[in-house]
Amino acid sequence: MTLQNTTMIVAVTFWAHTAAAQPPARPTDPARSVTLPLSEYNRLTDLGRAPAAASIPPVDAVLSSADLRVRVEDTTARGVFTLTGQVLRAGVGRVTLLSGATVIEANIEGRPLPLRVNGSAHEAWLPGPGPFTATLEWGGPLTHKPGRASFILPVPPAGTARATIDLPGDQADVRLSHGSITRRTTSNGRTIIEATLDSAQPTEVWWTMRDSAPIAAARETRTVADVMTLITIGDTDVRMVALVDLTVLQGEPRAIAVRVPPGYQLTGITGSSVESDNVASDPVGGNVALTVVDPTARRHQFLVTLERAHQDGSFTLDTGLVAIADVQRERGEVAIEGVGTLDLTTTDRSGMHRIDVREVNTVLQSVARMPLLSAYRYQRTATMQPGLDLAVARFADAGVLAASVDYAVATTLVTSEGRALTEVVLHVQNRAQPFLKVVLPAGASIVSVEVAGESAKPVLGTDGNRVPLLRPGFRPVGQYEVSFVYLHAGAPMGRKGDIQMLLPRMDIPVGLVRWEVFAPSNYSLRHVDGNAIAERTLDRAFARDVANRRRAIQSVGTLVPGNATTDFSGRSIVISLSPNEASGVVHGLVTDTSGAVLPGVTVSVASGGSVRTATTDGRGTFRFSGIPRGPATISSQLSGFTSVSRSFTATDDARMIRIEMSVGSLTETVTVTGAAPVINAISEPSENVINLQRRVAGVLPIRVDVPRAGSSYRFSRPLVVDEETRVAFQYKRK
Numbered sequence: 145m146t147l148q149n150t151t152m153i154v155a156v157t158f159w160a161h162t163a164a165a166q167p168p169a170r171p172t173d174p175a176r177s178v179t180l181p182l183s184e185y186n187r188l189t190d191l192g193r194a195p196a197a198a199s200i201p202p203v204d205a206v207l208s209s210a211d212l213r214v215r216v217e218d219t220t221a222r223g224v225f226t227l228t229g230q231v232l233r234a235g236v237g238r239v240t241l242l243s244g245a246t247v248i249e250a251n252i253e254g255r256p257l258p259l260r261v262n263g264s265a266h267e268a269w270l271p272g273p274g275p276f277t278a279t280l281e282w283g284g285p286l287t288h289k290p291g292r293a294s295f296i297l298p299v300p301p302a303g304t305a306r307a308t309i310d311l312p313g314d315q316a317d318v319r320l321s322h323g324s325i326t327r328r329t330t331s332n333g334r335t336i337i338e339a340t341l342d343s344a345q346p347t348e349v350w351w352t353m354r355d356s357a358p359i360a361a362a363r364e365t366r367t368v369a370d371v372m373t374l375i376t377i378g379d380t381d382v383r384m385v386a387l388v389d390l391t392v393l394q395g396e397p398r399a400i401a402v403r404v405p406p407g408y409q410l411t412g413i414t415g416s417s418v419e420s421d422n423v424a425s426d427p428v429g430g431n432v433a434l435t436v437v438d439p440t441a442r443r444h445q446f447l448v449t450l451e452r453a454h455q456d457g458s459f460t461l462d463t464g465l466v467a468i469a470d471v472q473r474e475r476g477e478v479a480i481e482g483v484g485t486l487d488l489t490t491t492d493r494s495g496m497h498r499i500d501v502r503e504v505n506t507v508l509q510s511v512a513r514m515p516l517l518s519a520y521r522y523q524r525t526a527t528m529q530p531g532l533d534l535a536v537a538r539f540a541d542a543g544v545l546a547a548s549v550d551y552a553v554a555t556t557l558v559t560s561e562g563r564a565l566t567e568v569v570l571h572v573q574n575r576a577q578p579f580l581k582v583v584l585p586a587g588a589s590i591v592s593v594e595v596a597g598e599s600a601k602p603v604l605g606t607d608g609n610r611v612p613l614l615r616p617g618f619r620p621v622g623q624y625e626v627s628f629v630y631l632h633a634g635a636p637m638g639r640k641g642d643i644q645m646l647l648p649r650m651d652i653p654v655g656l657v658r659w660e661v662f663a664p665s666n667y668s669l670r671h672v673d674g675n676a677i678a679e680r681t682l683d684r685a686f687a688r689d690v691a692n693r694r695r696a697i698q699s700v701g702t703l704v705p706g707n708a709t710t711d712f713s714g715r716s717i718v719i720s721l722s723p724n725e726a727s728g729v730v731h732g733l734v735t736d737t738s739g740a741v742l743p744g745v746t747v748s749v750a751s752g753g754s755v756r757t758a759t760t761d762g763r764g765t766f767r768f769s770g771i772p773r774g775p776a777t778i779s780s781q782l783s784g785f786t787s788v789s790r791s792f793t794a795t796d797d798a799r800m801i802r803i804e805m806s807v808g809s810l811t812e813t814v815t816v817t818g819a820a821p822v823i824n825a826i827s828e829p830s831e832n833v834i835n836l837q838r839r840v841a842g843v844l845p846i847r848v849d850v851p852r853a854g855s856s857y858r859f860s861r862p863l864v865v866d867e868e869t870r871v872a873f874q875y876k877r878k
Contacts, residue, residue, distance in 0.1 A: 204237030231272025294350030365395030405464030415446025
């Protein structure tokens with residue numbers, strides 16, 4: 145056998161032995177996985193951890209609360225302290241119960257409790273852990289000084305310490321050096337106070353004993369009182385509030401007797417002077433005994449509140465008033481107010497003097513929440529009991545307008561294509577209405593809406609558009625503006641024809657509608673119909689009315705003062721006819737070219753060789769009286785404006801003149817000659833037209849070729865309620 149063959153045999157034999165020594169390979173066996181519940185897994189985990197060290201409380205024991213009940217007799221004070229706490233550590237723990245005191249006896253759960261004195265502290269050894277309740281009996285001496293007695297009350301080191309102290313005498317003025325008195329009562333000639341004390345802080349308790357001091361001679365108590373009474377007549381009850389101001393002239397009254405009028409239920413007595421109150425056995429009408437805090441005070445104030453029921457609607461009431469017993473003098477005032485709409489009739493009793501409600505004391509005025517209906521003043525005597533007989537007639541509430549519009553300003557731009565763009569600005573007073581319903585003319589649509597300066601979105605309904613209003617009570621308070629712009633597409637304008645303009649119907653009443661229609665310059669319009677009145681017609685009617693009034697006065701032969709009223713673009717002018725005027729009256733208005741009034745204009749009238757001068761007021765008006773008959777000249781001057789001069793003939797009748805001034809140099813003067821001034825349609829547009837033209841150019845999301853030049857026609861209509869305002873024109877191309 146060769147060496148090579150021998151080597152191969154050895155290698156094969158070694159491989160076979162090695163393979164036989166290795167364990168056979170096992171396939172993966174899912175059944176060898178173990179599933180445990182979470183609680184069992186946690187238990188095994190806890191068993192594998194090292195045991196934690198037990199927590200040790202920082203102290204042996206604590207006192208949670210202490211209840212101290214002390215009674216003072218003769219020369220000693222004795223009390224029972226009930227202490228509640230808990231021993232925190234296992235075994236016997238040391239508990240400090242009280243310090244600086246004389247303990248007469250100690251018990252725990254009905255068994256004697258051994259105590260150990262450690263310095264000034266009394267300690268007990270109690271098993272624990274667990275709660276405990278211990279009772280200590282304590283005693284201490286009283287210290288007497290002239291008019292004063294005191295003792296030192298030890299306080300356990302508990303979390304909370306409360307004390308009830310029973311003292312002799314029903315006029316004891318008790319004080320504590322540490323802690324607060326929470327309640328004070330008197331009963332059977334003793335004073336009982338309840339207090340919260342500072343923990344582990346010895347407290348000195350002292351009091352004055354006026355009752356125990358001998359009184360050589362009792363001083364008579366003399367007082368005077370002022371009673372301010374407010375009677376409020378409600379829907380179902382009558383409430384009375386009386387402010388009593390008692391002044392002590394002599395003595396030191398401890399109690400004050402207040403007489404409650406019969407039929408009333410006492411609801412409360414408050415005031416810094418009041419310590420307690422005891423109502424008499426009759427809860428409805430009787431005397432109330434008040435105990436004051438400081439009898440030595442010279443003045444006491446308190447508030448008495450009463451109430452009584454009454455039948456609904458109209459009723460009669462015989463009411464007395466709050467009075468103070470045993471006073472030397474009592475005076476007072478009575479004010480009456482009512483809830484709702486009612487008629488009050490009062491019958492004066494003897495000693496009750498009616499006064500003007502404006503003379504009522506300022507205290508009553510500040511307490512009243514509604515306008516005062518009646519007021520009285522009285523001074524009570526021994527034979528006079530103050531009171532009133534009231535007859536109340538109540539009226540049912542009437543509905544009011546949910547919203548209203550003081551005035552509305554409408555501006556319409558008419559184009560030669562027949563389209564009309566209208567802006568309506570409303571000055572709204574809203575109380576309860578959520579929206580404004582707007583019924584537009586046929587073929588019109590809303591372009592934009594603003595409410596109080598903010599953009600808003602209207603809602604289209606089956607019966608018109610809804611414009612939202614501000615929630616009642618929301619800012620701004622009071623009047624605010626609501627505006628909307630709508631576009632009305634009409635037939636194109638021809639060479640001549642008729643055109644009718646309409647304003648929408650609105651469900652809120654409008655006091656006054658002012659409407660300006662601006663037509664293009666290549667058309668002339670003539671007003672022929674409609675339910676709105678042209679302003680020039682109003683001006684002429686005003687002048688005619690003043691003239692007729694003057695003629696009527698002269699025909700009768702007796703001069704009677706009167707007033708005439710008109711309106712220039714919404715600005716009222718009132719002209720008074722004086723009985724001393726022997727000749728003509730000249731009055732009028734000065735405006736700029738846009739229609740705005742001009743105050744401070746110097747207006748002069750030259751007539752009969754004399755010159756009269758006046759200055760326009762804040763409304764731009766002026767007035768002259770006593771102008772002699774004959775030719776006259778009126779002129780106006782204002783820095784920055786063109787001076788205007790006009791000729792007219794003065795008569796005995798009142799004459800109205802309107803002056804329009806344009807911006808110009810200081811030296812520029814315009815002279816107008818004519819027998820009488822004529823007020824025609826306004827040719828220059830107002831600022832409203834200019835603003836609407838600007839909005840079309842840069843703000844409104846529409847394209848309308850509005851006229852830039854033209855003439856304005858102005859109309860007015862008072863009291864518009866849910867109806868259309870319309871005007872009709874005949875037009876002709878120039």
